[in-house]
Amino acid sequence: MAEELNQRGQDILEAIVEDYIASAEPVGSRSITRRHAMDLSPATVRNVMADLEDMGFLCSPHTSAGRIPTSKGFHYYIDTLLEVRDLSALEKQRLSKSYQFQGLQMEDVMQEVGRVLSGISSYTGLVMAPKFSSTVFRHIEFVKLSHGRLLVIFVSETGLVQNKVIEAEVDWSAQELERMTNYLNHTLPGMSIQEIRTRLADELQLEKARFDQLQEQAMSLSKAALMDEIEEKVFISGTSRMLEQPEFSTPGKMKKIFHTLESKEHLVKLLDQAQAADGVQIFIGSQTEHDAIEGCSLISSPFSGKKGAVGTLGVIGPVRMDYSHVIPIVDFTAQLVSRILKREAE
Amino acid sequence: MAEELNQRGQDILEAIVEDYIASAEPVGSRSITRRHAMDLSPATVRNVMADLEDMGFLCSPHTSAGRIPTSKGFHYYIDTLLEVRDLSALEKQRLSKSYQFQGLQMEDVMQEVGRVLSGISSYTGLVMAPKFSSTVFRHIEFVKLSHGRLLVIFVSETGLVQNKVIEAEVDWSAQELERMTNYLNHTLPGMSIQEIRTRLADELQLEKARFDQLQEQAMSLSKAALMDEIEEKVFISGTSRMLEQPEFSTPGKMKKIFHTLESKEHLVKLLDQAQAADGVQIFIGSQTEHDAIEGCSLISSPFSGKKGAVGTLGVIGPVRMDYSHVIPIVDFTAQLVSRILKREAE
DNA sequence: TGTTAGCACTCCATGTCGGCGAGTGCTAAC
DNA sequence: GTTAGCACTCGCCGACATGGAGTGCTAACA
Structure with a gap:
């Protein structure tokens, strides 16, 4: 080689x-x-x-x-x-300015990052939000919907809001729910979901007698709320940029690419791979086992919050991409986003 | 004419x-x-x-x-x-079954509706979620992020979760926040956002002296949280279906359509129009003032929750669409979704 | 030995031409 | 009012020639 x-x-x-x-x-x-x-x-x-x-x-x-x-x-x-030049201070400043983050919540931030990434690079922007299991617990809330159905709202340290509906076996009263909520919100903050899960699993092994009723109830509830893996969220921006590439101008190729971008699961796999390494990673066309994005390259970089790697962002375009232009942009954006996530969590 | x-x-x-x-x-x-x-x-x-x-x-x-x-x-x-035949009982049953709603929260339901709509019709599915101002209050929650920044989580009667970050002028303590939260969650449920807003506006006109401190604080907080209009959420599914239409096979036309679908604002306008009337509405190509979706038709129908019209769903495709097939599907789906929203709210 | 000029060859893209097919409009006959 | 017939119009397609860009090879040159 x-x-x-x-x-x-x-x-x-x-x-x-x-x-x-x-x-x-x-x-x-x-x-x-x-x-x-x-x-x-x-x-x-x-x-x-x-x-x-x-x-x-x-x-x-x-x-x-x-x-x-x-x-x-x-x-x-x-x-x-290829020698990748760093962005000049001016360029960095300009790039930082294109992001308008204030007042936005997490999900909007991800969306915005994708949007800007796509805008400056002229390709398609991808952002995979922090993995649920790697996020750090800040707050949980239960809202009763119809009989037995509970809406769980979970807020991470970085302000990411996740929610899901669970079917509770017991029809908790409002008071009980409130007590459990208070208990969980006092006990769990600062731990990552992964940690909470392992602790939960450990404690469930012990004899139940050792816990008081509140603890037990709270544990069963949080198990229902936090155990399931939540589907990764991928934000895609500027898909129409793909259409501008001459190599994808035939209807057949377009369809293929759009299907891939729509299904998201391929993307998640790919971005997952990119998350493992640190720094900018480049996947070129056929190298990715999924030939679904044959003819495409992905330039990506993980970004991180307080605890370890948490998400990935990048740009996808034709193999014939302007690497020297895009690589520093992706690199700097990842740094920028990491800084912001860490600031949010202050 | x-x-x-x-x-x-x-x-x-x-x-x-x-x-x-x-x-x-x-x-x-x-x-x-x-x-x-x-x-x-x-x-x-x-x-x-x-x-x-x-x-x-x-x-x-x-x-x-x-x-x-x-x-x-x-x-x-x-x-x-055109004589639109109703769906047969069998078809209705089959259609109902394609939706897998259980355990999904509101946002997923919208997404799922779009997905299925696009799947059965073979065109592109659109769903505009219930307008924020028309939703009925169920629950509100404040989570402190960094100094002075509050994450507001709002849950509607139908289980729709909205959240946003506000900059509070005062740095509330946890106790104060809890008291206000309790106050709001006891006072507001059952009212629509619109009603809350007018009431808020009315009460702010009266002399402040008439309120106790708690009320006043709560009002200022809920004003910050609920007054701004929140951007409509539009869910688009199956955009790649557009590529399958021979009339859009040229790169130029594709680009145009994809830009429109991406920008969403045109769609919101259009769907808003459709929401006004009730029952299935059809917009044909150039009739829509926005010639951005020239060559396209929209078949849409509002769906409703407990209080009045709340959202719109539909199918967008080439003018040359199979109306006799799609109209009953859109119609029935709207009924189905309305039923589900009303059930959720029991 | 490495580099260059020249030449024949290959292909693609482009343009032109003629025939074919599908469709139209008009007229005259039924 | 309906129909058959006919001349005409285009767009589509295959055939053909042409030009341009590029290649590979060979022979000459430094």
Whole structure:
């Protein structure tokens, strides 16, 4: 995999990738010598290109069109050739300003991040909200709906509100509910859902006799409220940006991509993967096992609140994406969001 | 507008509309006589078609293609010719079963309705959740975030949860907050937000001296929490269905439609209009002043909870939509959702 | 030995042309 | 009032030529 490539080969591969990113069209030997001031003749470039093709960095769609980079080519470009410059202070400031966060609640923040991300990058923005199990408990509330049905409202340290309806076995009175609510709101704050779950599981193992009635009731209630995993929330913005990419202009490809973006489950898997590592991650087209987003690349970065990694944001676009532009944006945005989440939790 | 059309004219217009709905292609005189067993010759049909074109029901895209219905033609078809059959008991049952509502909270219900609506109709589903101002108060809760910032959680009679962050002028203590919360939760349930607002406005007119401190504090807090209009929530499902329509297969038209669907504000306006009337409403293409959804039709119906009209659901698709199929579905779904909302509120 | 110029070749994209099919409008006959 | 017939109009499609861009190969050059 770690193929050696001499300086000239690198230069030419870089030129091809950049031209292809700019034009979305196969790149010929001639146009390279013209556009990039190389003191080489087209013929020489052709030789090098033939070598690059043999090595798997390039391929030609037809005998006599130019060449386009393969995913391996893109990989090499990103890993070795691309130098990501940091954003200037001015750019950072401008980017920070595009976000209008004040007064928004968590969900709106996620939405807003996606919106801005898509707006500046000109691609489609993705944000996966903090995982439920990794959020830190701040407040819980029970509201009685019809007989036996309870609405549970859960607020995390970062202000994320989750709610669900549970069917309680017992028809609690308002007083009982209030006492349990108070109990839980005094006991649980500061713990993550994951911690609460393990503690709950532990305590349920002990003999019930050891608990007083209140504790027991509260535990059974919070078990119903917090044990189930809640579906991840993914916010997608600027899907129509996908339509602007020439490589997806045929109806067939569009349909495929839109189905993928709509179903969300593929995205969750992918973003989950990205969450594991830290810093900016790049998934290129076919590399992702799901060929559902064949032809797409994802640039993503996890962001974090107070306790460990909690969410992922990123930009999805064609493989032929402007990496040098988007990578620093994603990177900085993740930092920004992390800072905000930590501030919220003060 | 109320042009007279003899029986034959009606028959032929109906045939053309139906063929066009089925094929998305201009309809010729010949194919009509073939497909619909009319004992008329193509020539006769041609004469009638020429008349219909003069009257504005039809138009021909080219000198010598078939004819396609104008929006006026569609209108006439829907108003006069189309007979909407009710769903059979079996179909109703089947439709009811596709909805899996149990245990879902309000927001999920809206989402689910859109999903199913889009699934059965094969077009794009739209649901506008109950307007905030028309919902009936059930419960309110304040959670302190960082200094001075309060998360307000509001639960409606139907289990809809809304939340927002407010900046309180005073840094209330936990006790004060609890007292106010209790006060509000005892005073307000059963009133609609609209009613609460007017009452609030009225009482603020009176001299402040008449209220005790608790009341005054609670009023100022609930003013901050409930006075602002909250953005309407629109749930869109199955946007990719739009891509399947041949009339939107060109990239340009796709982009236009997707922008419209993404921005939501146009949709809110449109759905708002639909909410005013009761029963199924149909908006055809250019009739909607926003030509942003030119080439689209909307079939919608309001649904209601306990107090008056509260939301709208519908299906959006090409003008050439299968009205006879979709109208009863939208109609019945609206009834179904209304029933469920009323049941929730028992 | 590496680089370059030249040349024949391959393909795609574009434009033109003619035929075919579907449809129309008109007229004359029934 | 209805129908058959006919000339006419277009759009669609396949065939064909053309030009341009690119390639691979070979031979000459430094």
